[in-house]
Amino acid sequence: MSYKPPYTITPKITNLVAQISEAIGGYYAHENLRLHRVNRIKTIHGTLAIEGNTLSTEQVTAVLEGKPVVAPINEVQEVRNALKAYELLDTLDPCKVDDLLKAHATMEAGLIDEIGCFRKGGAGVVSGKTVIHYAPDAERVPFLVNDLFEWLRTTDEHPLIASCVFHYEFEFIHPFADGNGRTGRLWQTLILSRWRPIFKNLPIENIVYKYQKEYYKAIAVSGGKAGCTPFVEFILGVIAETLTTQEITRKTTQEIILEAIARNPSITRAELAEVVGISPDGVKYHLQKLTKSGRLKRVGSTRRGEWVIE
Ligand SMILES: Nc1ncnc2c1ncn2[C@@H]1O[C@H](COP(=O)(O)OP(=O)(O)OP(=O)(O)O)[C@@H](O)[C@H]1O
Numbered sequence: 001m002s003y004k005p006p007y008t009i010t011p012k013i014t015n016l017v018a019q020i021s022e023a024i025g026g027y028y029a030h031e032n033l034r035l036h037r038v039n040r041i042k043t044i045h046g047t048l049a050i051e052g053n054t055l056s057t058e059q060v061t062a063v064l065e066g067k068p069v070v071a072p073i074n075e076v077q078e079v080r081n082a083l084k085a086y087e088l089l090d091t092l093d094p095c096k097v098d099d100l101l102k103a104h105a106t107m108e109a110g111l112i113d114e115i116g117c118f119r120k121g122g123a124g125v126v127s128g129k130t131v132i133h134y135a136p137d138a139e140r141v142p143f144l145v146n147d148l149f150e151w152l153r154t155t156d157e158h159p160l161i162a163s164c165v166f167h168y169e170f171e172f173i174h175p176f177a178d179g180n181g182r183t184g185r186l187w188q189t190l191i192l193s194r195w196r197p198i199f200k201n202l203p204i205e206n207i208v209y210k211y212q213k214e215y216y217k218a219i220a221v222s223g224g225k226a227g228c229t230p231f232v233e234f235i236l237g238v239i240a241e242t243l244t245t246q247e248i249t250r251k252t253t254q255e256i257i258l259e260a261i262a263r264n265p266s267i268t269r270a271e272l273a274e275v276v277g278i279s280p281d282g283v284k285y286h287l288q289k290l291t292k293s294g295r296l297k298r299v300g301s302t303r304r305g306e307w308v309i310e
Contacts, residue, residue, distance in 0.1 A: 007227035017236065044079060045208070046210075047181075047207035050212050050215070054071070054097050055071055055075055067196070073207055086189075092190055095153045107183055119141065123138075132220060135173065136172075163188045166235060170184040203246055217240075218235075219231055294310055
């Protein structure tokens with residue numbers, strides 16, 4: 001029988017999925033280059049700071065711009081690698097194990113010997129002097145990872161939930177000698193970006209960093225029969241907070257109108273009012289503005305005609 005990770009859909013999860021889905025509808029999927037850059041820097045800073053990298057966002061920016069930075073050489077290398085790994089987001093297939101290995105090789109280039117391959121030895125997570133997680137034996141790792149990817153390929157779970165479950169299960173397996181946190185977070189972003197491209201631009205890692213203690217706790221209290229329910233709730237909360245607190249581009253009313261017209265050029269004013277959530281008079285005002293500025297043209301009669309986007 002194929003593997004199914006244990007978790008429960010709680011009311012909190014359902015509510016967060018609804019809240020995030022609603023919020024995401026108001027954001028641009030298109031690239032805004034300045035924000036893309038700002039948010040990518042926040043992402044890289046956040047995901048590396050969780051693991052103890054000391055570079056500031058200014059230093060991460062300098063590395064991105066190819067400027068010299070006074071900092072430990074391996075930390076600068078971590079930043080370079082993470083920047084390259086996040087640049088791969090458009091080309092990686094979230095359901096391919098080979099692509100995971102490729103991402104890991106990029107994330108760990110020049111830092112450890114075992115790059116782009118599963119660990120050969122034991123692994124664990126240590127807090128102070130205490131081992132808080134003993135990862136499964138190395139021989140089992142390829143099978144466990146394959147089972148997890150098979151689940152990801154075939155599940156009809158909502159991507160918001162599936163990506164959190166994947167993230168937790170991945171950290172539990174701890175497939176690599178190092179870089180499990182960074183690669184797991186990258187993979188969740190990858191899965192989410194295939195659902196809504198805006199996720200490439202959302203610095204979720206930055207908010208995870210803000211709640212680093214809670215992130216570790218959510219992993220620690222997950223597991224057993226109850227599965228990763230607490231972790232799913234935690235990460236969905238982080239995504240919801242990212243959507244409300246970070247600088248991301250909101251769609252304007254006119255952009256929503258143009259999108260609706262692109263889908264249906266004969267859409268009526270009343271229908272547009274429904275889509276945008278404003279009055280028909282409000283729609284009229286925006287249609288006039290769009291026509292005046294040359295973005296939109298009416299062809300044919302008022303009743304039977306169509307809109308043409310210029
Ligand atoms: N109790 C736990 N069980 C499993 N995984 C955990 C637990 N607590 C934390 N983790 C995960 O393990 C990650 C740390 O693993 P690992 O050291 O391989 O990652 P990393 O990206 O290389 O970090 P570092 O730069 O510190 O080496 C954390 O970021 C978190 O995702």
